[in-house]
Amino acid sequence: MGQFPLTLSRFIAQEQVAHPGTSGELTGLLTQIGLVGKLIAQDLRRAGLIDILGLTGETNVQGEAVKKLDEIANETFVTAFRQSGLVCALASEEMEKPVLLPENWPQAKYMLIFDPLDGSSNTDSNMPLGTIFSVVKAERNDRMPTEDDLVCKGTEQVAAGYLLYGSSTMLVYTVGHGVHGFTLEPGIGEYLLSHEQIRIPARGKVYAANEGNYHKWPEGTKRYFDYLKVKDTATGRPYSGRYSGCLVADVHRMLLGGGIYLYPGELDKPEGKLRLLYEANPLAWVVEQAGGKASTGTMRILDMEAKQIHQRVPLFIGSANDVREAEEFVQGRR
Numbered sequence: 001m002g003q004f005p006l007t008l009s010r011f012i013a014q015e016q017v018a019h020p021g022t023s024g025e026l027t028g029l030l031t032q033i034g035l036v037g038k039l040i041a042q043d044l045r046r047a048g049l050i051d052i053l054g055l056t057g058e059t060n061v062q063g064e065a066v067k068k069l070d071e072i073a074n075e076t077f078v079t080a081f082r083q084s085g086l087v088c089a090l091a092s093e094e095m096e097k098p099v100l101l102p103e104n105w106p107q108a109k110y111m112l113i114f115d116p117l118d119g120s121s122n123t124d125s126n127m128p129l130g131t132i133f134s135v136v137k138a139e140r141n142d143r144m145p146t147e148d149d150l151v152c153k154g155t156e157q158v159a160a161g162y163l164l165y166g167s168s169t170m171l172v173y174t175v176g177h178g179v180h181g182f183t184l185e186p187g188i189g190e191y192l193l194s195h196e197q198i199r200i201p202a203r204g205k206v207y208a209a210n211e212g213n214y215h216k217w218p219e220g221t222k223r224y225f226d227y228l229k230v231k232d233t234a235t236g237r238p239y240s241g242r243y244s245g246c247l248v249a250d251v252h253r254m255l256l257g258g259g260i261y262l263y264p265g266e267l268d269k270p271e272g273k274l275r276l277l278y279e280a281n282p283l284a285w286v287v288e289q290a291g292g293k294a295s296t297g298t299m300r301i302l303d304m305e306a307k308q309i310h311q312r313v314p315l316f317i318g319s320a321n322d323v324r325e326a327e328e329f330v331q332g333r334r
């Protein structure tokens, strides 16, 4: 037998030795996220057989029709973490207000912010889906954290990552020492190290965007998009369009092959669609840790002041040279 496969828990334990200060609780937290990922993946694999496709009839805080799978994924997270004792607060795309867990405080110092099921428009068509997570620390020890304590800048994250439910299930994360990817080996139910120290190429050949929104975009964004489609062999243009309807799947593609995903601000909605705390911030840290870049078009995502839990932000994310170029067009410098 060649190199014995490295499981997620073994790898995190080794990271803890290599990087003192990475706490045991964070290890437990990441492992618990892995467990929730297995449970969600199991439901997704059988979704068409167990009547969990379609809508619940409810509308969430974003004004979106809630999919049954959104609700199931959210419930799985809340149940798994409420009982784990690992976190003292939970905030989710599917919950208007965070769940505060005084029963876990003060021994649990971490708070988990997540998008339980990313790519909701894909749920009923067996297309890729994801889960996105961000972990921040409850700094105050004189009182139980409040909703405001969850509203943090991206630079305050202590862990971030995603689960990708594609042809295989993967968990990709960072705690600030690079980005690592694990593939779920269904036969043994273990995440095994498959992508250590992922590095994103400085420039790519693909873009991911909902081109149907082109007419809603400001002039600079439109000119950048037009630029990507002009034939110019020297700069590898035109780029190819690859848009899956799932942010996690598209960012994962960029992480491995380079390129840029953009969900820009619109003339009548300058803040765009995606949410800062549980979509842009965690993916921005992952991509930056892999050598890439994440921007609003005018500033670094991780430096964005966070004001409220469901705040939206324009997103340009991927290879550093591609995002830098997009910024030049958006800012009218090209």
Ligand code: FBP
Residues within 6 Å of the ligand: 064, 093, 115, 117, 118, 119, 120, 121, 210, 245, 246, 247, 248, 273
């Ligand atoms: P959800 O978390 O509600 O799925 O929203 C995010 C998302 O679905 C991304 O995964 C995807 O890239 C984008 O929105 C698709 O939006 P649109 O349908 O407007 O292109």
